[in-house]
Amino acid sequence: MKLLHIDSSALGANSVTRELSAAIAGRWRESFPDIQIEYRDLDANPLPHLTGGSLAQADATEAADAARTLEQFLAADVIVIGAPMYNFSIPSTLKAWIDRIAIAGKTFRYTETGPVGLAGGKKVIVASGRGGIHSGAPSDFQEPYLSQVFGFLGIDDVEFVRAEGVAYSPQHRSEALAAAHRAIPAPVGLRKAA
Numbered sequence: 001m002k003l004l005h006i007d008s009s010a011l012g013a014n015s016v017t018r019e020l021s022a023a024i025a026g027r028w029r030e031s032f033p034d035i036q037i038e039y040r041d042l043d044a045n046p047l048p049h050l051t052g053g054s055l056a057q058a059d060a061t062e063a064a065d066a067a068r069t070l071e072q073f074l075a076a077d078v079i080v081i082g083a084p085m086y087n088f089s090i091p092s093t094l095k096a097w098i099d100r101i102a103i104a105g106k107t108f109r110y111t112e113t114g115p116v117g118l119a120g121g122k123k124v125i126v127a128s129g130r131g132g133i134h135s136g137a138p139s140d141f142q143e144p145y146l147s148q149v150f151g152f153l154g155i156d157d158v159e160f161v162r163a164e165g166v167a168y169s170p171q172h173r174s175e176a177l178a179a180a181h182r183a184i185p186a187p188v189g190l191r192k193a194a
Ligand SMILES: Cc1cc2nc3c(=O)[nH]c(=O)nc-3n(C[C@H](O)[C@H](O)[C@H](O)COP(=O)(O)O)c2cc1C
Pocket: 009, 010, 011, 014, 015, 016, 017, 018, 083, 084, 085, 086, 087, 088, 089, 129, 130, 131, 132, 133, 166, 167
């Protein structure tokens, strides 16, 4: 079984989502000691924005990184993503990663009856952090966006472990973080055997 662990927070050691994504990946390692975990820190090691040059594969180093990113995603059974809310959406580093995994013919395709996701059978667990409180509100372009993207790729097993309102006060932050740790789902429910 393979787990891909992605972080995208720019807040380093003070990051809520890094703490939560590490705890989620750790829980899988405890339950499945043989699990193969790959890690990418999109803040320390970002992918470039997708440009015309990227599509033309003008830069061999960038093209190799993009190909490896897609391979890593396709190979993973479980994907754990640290995804803070930035300006009501996700960090641009995480968007740049999504731009490299949403590839026509590889992870989705269009048919005469509409789009079909090609990356089904995976499980995605998102460690979500927000300074304010947005659950169910029209201001939330972060979690619904991630559900939409992974659903489009054929992955409907997307869970969110959420700490929100963390900017309200230190007490809000510690309570939200503790509640999120308690809400980490048990590592079960994989539909595709590795
Ligand atoms: C650049 C930036 C933009 C942010 N934008 C929002 C926002 O639009 N709404 C919100 O509720 N919190 C916002 N926040 C607060 C973060 O969502 C909050 O600090 C969260 O804990 C980030 O996760 P992290 O601690 O893992 O970095 C923003 C923080 C940063 C650094």
